[in-house]
Amino acid sequence: MWKSEKYKIKNWFRNNRELATLPFVLVVVFALMSGLAPSRFLKGSNFQSMAIQLPEVGLFALAMMITLLTGGINLSVITTANLSGIIGALILKTYCTPTDTGTITVLIMVLAIVASLAVSLVLGLINGFLIAHVGVSAILATLGTMTLYDGLGIAITKGYVISDFPKCFLYIGTGTVLGVPVALLVFIVSAYLMSLILARKPFGLSTYMIGSNERATEFSGVNVKGVLMKTYLLSGFLSGIASIIMTSRFNSANAGYGSSYLLVTVLIAVLGGVDPFGGFGKVSGLVMALVILQFISSGLNLLGVTAFVTISLWGTILIMVMGLNNYLEKRRFRTIKKGFSG
């Protein structure tokens, strides 16, 4: 009985290598940061500010992850968000002034949010159509749309920043419910729903299968084109949610926001155990990677270290995790070999 339980645990660790190493890294990073700046890092206000910064990048990382799972990539996540944010901001700006309150303002806010999400869905649809039906490789298709969406954003705003929205809209990015930031709640719900979809729904299974072997998936009767369309729709939608949070938090929208996030989202996904060639990866790993990177950047920021050191430290950690994984893999092979000879 006990033996089989032990075997089960061992087996789980083998199959979820990232999920086994990441908590370890998480604890080390947390301990390190708390040790280096105990008075500032372990403060409630620090956690509050981390909780406000984290959801945006997290949603972008989720939008990136779903496409990586199918063996694709979505380079347009950031510009999709900017363009949808601009449309929403234009609606808010046209029909409201910053001091407006009341039911009509709330209705206009809802309209702006719906419009943003609708735009993000359309942009995702364009990506999906190019990749699934025209047959363009994901990296090229989304590179083209990345430039196009960025261009549309610049053409609409003429490079200006659209800012100052009504208070009720700002609540989404900066407000709290029982001390928990609204944005964080939005992220938690999104991440939870996505992990459910990936683990329980046929669509989720199909994305993993396409990422492992698209040909075989097609021959086993899965509607590959349909699944790919849905994948990029979902990716666009997640970008749309991120855009609302971003617009609200910055109290402005612009074509150039968040451009440095693009490679960071890939970094978070990969650190979280998502295979960049598709087929493998879990939301839980991604969330842990996200928290690790947030601890590092907030901790170092509190210590007065510049953002650039943080960037290089992220890179170093990713390399170290790859090294650790490689070591564990080798040791596993050695154990298997021993088993054979014994």
Next chain:
Amino acid sequence: METKGFINRLLKRNEIYLLFVIIGLSIMLSIVNPNFLTLENLFDILRSYSFMGILAVGVLVVLLSGGIDISFTANATVAQYVMAYLLVNHLKMNIFLAILIPCVIGVALGGINASLIYFLNAPPIIITISTLNVYFGVLQFVSGGKWLYNFPVWFRNFPKVSVIHLVNPEGIPYGLSILTIIWIVIVVCTFFILRYTTLGRKIYAMGGNTEAAKRSGLNVFQIQMFVYCFMGLLAGVASIIQALLAQTVAPNAIMGRELEVIAAVVLGGASLAGGSGSLVGTLLGVSLIATITNGLTLMRVSSYWQNVFIGLIIIISVSITALQRKAVARRVTAVDVEE
């Protein structure tokens, strides 16, 4: 019959459609603005795109081997900054050191990439995204983001050297820049390496099937080392050229252009999965991007709309290529069924 077979073979190549797109665009552009199709404008494009062209050659070689390098912009930035720092602060620098130092740095950083990829047994895309962040972050930290300018006179005069001397109707002299010559030399050398050396054939073999290459006794580490060091070397050379063109060196000037270069190469028919791709295609890919950007400027398209057009043209040209590939695949399947 002979010619028909030749044309058929030609039509099966990806590059030819890219060429059609470029020719079509050029005709349209020269109707709108006759200045487009002048030798002067061509030389000008070749000069300003030598930086991107050289990087594209390096990226092609990496893609052929089945790898990918995202970090080459950071690599080039580090090489360029060190060179510029020495040029501005040490007057003893001469032209040989100015060329040698960035190249050595580029090769060294490329070597680090190759070693990490091989010894950690990790996907190149992850390693090079990490090293991109590490190289760039460290450089920004050390340099404090400071811009460098005021280069020695010879450094300022060097990019003005040209080979063919011509005079345009308004009496202003122009010519084929030395920077373009460097690009051409690199392309020819790379062509030779890929086509006529065992190393070049090994790169293709490894990209086609790494496992098969390993089992037939190829030294994977050696090939990877060459490929990433070569990319680093070209990043070093390209960084010199960029510094010569801009005459100011900022630690963030080259950053963010990595995807544009990779896109040009993939647009030129190189496969991200490795093993297939050609120098001709790569040059055409770079030409397409150069034609679009230059054409939009000549057509006086408002700078606000430039990215819209660039995006649309990229989407259209990759769609044409994809649809054409699909059509070929369908024809092949049909033959299989008939037999």
